[in-house]
Amino acid sequence: MPEPQVTAAATARQEPFRWSRAQIVSALDDFAAAERTSGRDFAQAHDIPQATFHYWRRQYGPDDADGTQAFFGSAAGELVLRQIVTAALLVFQQRGACGIRLVGEFLHLSQLDRFVACSRGALQPLAAHLEANLVAFRDAEQPALAQAMKRQTITVVADEHFHSGKPCLVGLEPVSGFLLVECYRDHRDADTWKEAIQQGAAGMPLEIVQLTSDLARALLCCAEKGLQVAHSPDLFHGQRELLQPLLLPLQRPIQQAEKELAKAQQLTEKLDVPAAQASRQQVLAISAAVRQELVLQDRLEQAQERQQQAVQQVRGVADDYHPFDRQSGRPVTAEEVGQRLQQHLAELEQVAAAAHLGEKPRQALAKVRPWVTTLLGCVAWFWCLVKTRVQELELSDAQERAVYDSLVAGHYWSVAAGRARTSEERQRLKKMAAALLQEAWQEGSALASLGEQEQQRVAAVAQACAGLFQRSSSCVEGRNGRLSLQQHGHSRVSERRLRALTVIHNYLIQGADATTAAERFFGQKHKDLFSWLLQRLPDLPRPAQKRPRQAA
Numbered sequence: 001m002p003e004p005q006v007t008a009a010a011t012a013r014q015e016p017f018r019w020s021r022a023q024i025v026s027a028l029d030d031f032a033a034a035e036r037t038s039g040r041d042f043a044q045a046h047d048i049p050q051a052t053f054h055y056w057r058r059q060y061g062p063d064d065a066d067g068t069q070a071f072f073g074s075a076a077g078e079l080v081l082r083q084i085v086t087a088a089l090l091v092f093q094q095r096g097a098c099g100i101r102l103v104g105e106f107l108h109l110s111q112l113d114r115f116v117a118c119s120r121g122a123l124q125p126l127a128a129h130l131e132a133n134l135v136a137f138r139d140a141e142q143p144a145l146a147q148a149m150k151r152q153t154i155t156v157v158a159d160e161h162f163h164s165g166k167p168c169l170v171g172l173e174p175v176s177g178f179l180l181v182e183c184y185r186d187h188r189d190a191d192t193w194k195e196a197i198q199q200g201a202a203g204m205p206l207e208i209v210q211l212t213s214d215l216a217r218a219l220l221c222c223a224e225k226g227l228q229v230a231h232s233p234d235l236f237h238g239q240r241e242l243l244q245p246l247l248l249p250l251q252r253p254i255q256q257a258e259k260e261l262a263k264a265q266q267l268t269e270k271l272d273v274p275a276a277q278a279s280r281q282q283v284l285a286i287s288a289a290v291r292q293e294l295v296l297q298d299r300l301e302q303a304q305e306r307q308q309q310a311v312q313q314v315r316g317v318a319d320d321y322h323p324f325d326r327q328s329g330r331p332v333t334a335e336e337v338g339q340r341l342q343q344h345l346a347e348l349e350q351v352a353a354a355a356h357l358g359e360k361p362r363q364a365l366a367k368v369r370p371w372v373t374t375l376l377g378c379v380a381w382f383w384c385l386v387k388t389r390v391q392e393l394e395l396s397d398a399q400e401r402a403v404y405d406s407l408v409a410g411h412y413w414s415v416a417a418g419r420a421r422t423s424e425e426r427q428r429l430k431k432m433a434a435a436l437l438q439e440a441w442q443e444g445s446a447l448a449s450l451g452e453q454e455q456q457r458v459a460a461v462a463q464a465c466a467g468l469f470q471r472s473s474s475c476v477e478g479r480n481g482r483l484s485l486q487q488h489g490h491s492r493v494s495e496r497r498l499r500a501l502t503v504i505h506n507y508l509i510q511g512a513d514a515t516t517a518a519e520r521f522f523g524q525k526h527k528d529l530f531s532w533l534l535q536r537l538p539d540l541p542r543p544a545q546k547r548p549r550q551a552a
Contacts, residue, residue: 020539024056025078031057072115081115086534089123089130095504097489100124117541126538133536134500137507137529143203145522151205153389153464155232156180156197157212157473158219160188161480163487168498169196170483174212174475175415175467176520177511182479182502184495190218194226209385212470232378235318235471238371243314245364246348249357250307257300264293303355310351313344315421320344321375322416323382323469324409329432331404334380341372378469386465393458398446403462407447410436411466479505503529 031042043053060073071077088106092098104118117123154173158181161168167188171181180200185192201208211223212232223231268289320340325332345365352361390403410433417429440447447458486493486501493501506518507529518526 018539019052021542022075022078022539024060025073025075027053028056028060028073029075068111069114072112081112082534082537082540084112085116085126085540086130086530086537089127090504090508090530090533093127094131094134094500095508097486099490100127103127113543115543117543119544122541126540129536129538130533131496131500133533134503134529135496137527137532138499138503141507141526142518145518145524145526146204148524149205149522151207153207153209153468155210155212155468155470156208157470157476158193158197158222159213159473159476159480160216161483163480163483164493168483169193170476170479171197171200172476172479173521174470177475177505177517178521179479179502179505179517182498184498188218190221190226193218193222197222197227210381210468210470213473230378230381232470233371233374234473235321235375236474238368238375239314239317241364241371242317242348242368243310245361246310246352246357247307249361250303250310250351250355253303253355254300254307257296257303261293261296261300264289264296268293306351306355310348313348313351316344317341317372318471321379321471322412323379324412326429329409329413329436331383331409334376334383337379338372338376341375345369345372382469385468389461389465393461395458396446399450399458402440402446403458406436406440406445407459407462408466410434410440411463412469415466 027046027048030046031037031039034042039053039057040050042048043050072081085107088103092106093100093103100120100123104113104120104123107113107116107118112118154175156171157174158169158171161170164184166184166186169181169183169185169188169192170179172179181196183196185196197208208227208229210230210232211219211227212234213219213223214234214237220231223229268286319326320337323332323337324330345368349362349365352365386404386408390400393400393403395403413429413433413436417426417433420426420429439445441455442448447455450458483493483498483501486497490497506521507516507526510516511520516526
């Protein structure tokens with residue numbers, strides 16, 4: 001019996017090869033620039049199949065009659081087209097929360113669909129690739145930045161958001177605006193918060209000394225027992241708890257006085273007759289109606305004044321809750337801040353007594369006093385930490401006093417000026433901050449005698465100390481608003497998309513100083529995110545041949 005013959009193993013098939021658009025337009029540009037060269041010779045010289053090259057010339061060759069087609073058919077036009085598509089997907093679809101169909105409509109209206117496919121099936125793989133590369137950029141760039149950064153003492157502002165089925169934990173460093181935490185978790189208890197914050201700060205030389213948030217129990221427990229750091233309550237939430245029980249009782253007398261005044265004015269108009277025709281009884285009735293109208297007008301003004309006084313006192317709490325005086329810019333102690341805040345509460349109690357409010361508003365005012373005591377503790381903690389940091393610089397007494405009075409104060413008000421209530425107040429605080437900083441370094445001052453390196457070290461410590469006092473969690477509330485817009489635009493925000501949005505916030509969006517949050521946080525520049533994505537974008541899909549649409 002003959003032995004069975006062994007079939008030879010099939011040779012491995014070569015993977016199908018596709019020429020990229022960049023290679024095609026580059027070859028056509030080189031052929032157009034070559035002099036007296038046939039298509040056959042050029043194809044042989046560049047290892048391009050002759051049939052393939054002739055197809056390129058017929059299908060993609062530049063049309064001298066169409067300048068737009070000639071430009072986008074060149075190498076420079078191909079690069080511009082890639083930049084436009086990448087920017088549209090990054091800005092519109094990722095950051096702007098619009099869908100793939102709107103990006104395709106943009107390409108159609110701009111007539112770029114002549115050169116790149118704009119259907120949802122063609123753009124969706126590009127968008128998915130871009131989203132994955134955003135996370136890959138963070139994973140590739142952030143470890144090197146963290147390794148080279150200097151050790152920092154920071155505050156974390158934390159809050160949770162509920163735009164999806166799971167709670168979304170958001171934690172942000174307020175000075176730079178860098179997002180340390182932005183992730184979905186099944187729970188939002190203290191242990192979950194602690195794990196998320198520690199995971200976000202892993203691999204970085206960071207010392208978290210304070211947590212700023214509302215008075216949620218989980219965040220309080222995370223600060224005091226989990227991270228074992230100080231907790232600074234959000235100022236806005238405390239103001240709301242202070243003013244909310246007073247506004248409605250103070251509004252009722254205003255509404256009642258306005259209603260009675262309107263009736264009195266109608267009665268006065270009804271009784272008003274010419275003096276020659278008025279009888280004695282009519283004159284007496286008109287006089288009584290006018291007197292009643294004046295009484296009601298006075299009662300209305302008093303009620304409005306009491307309400308305005310209550311609002312002004314609550315605003316005064318925010319104006320005086322600073323470790324530096326708002327008028328002079330100089331440091332104030334925790335005891336001085338406490339006296340000012342207690343004065344505002346005392347005047348609020350006087351307003352409540354003058355308005356004869358019920359027991360409930362008075363109980364609300366009594367409940368706020370522990371919150372004010374907490375604010376005083378935050379100011380005392382701030383000064384204790386600042387003094388420790390400044391004493392480590394080993395300066396003289398005069399130099400330390402200059403750091404407290406001018407340098408830290410100037411850096412603090414230069415940042416706080418942007419949050420002022422009016423434009424006039426913003427300008428005043430900015431001028432005051434500039435004057436304090438100039439006073440610290442002017443010729444003849446105690447700090448001017450330091451060397452250049454020592455001055456830089458002192459300035460860095462002073463700026464870091466100024467950023468430790470945080471009064472509100474508004475920066476995280478703004479981020480939560482952005483996530484809500486994403487939820488409305490895309491129906492849901494997946495975990496992969498959430499990570500991509502975090503990278504866009506940290507590494508793409510620039511502030512007024514033309515720096516990203518990552519540059520401010522790590523203290524050094526990183527690679528340009530857009531250029532990094534552009535280099536890794538797949539080949540753009542070519543549009544299909546247009547088919548005529550049949551009328552309905």
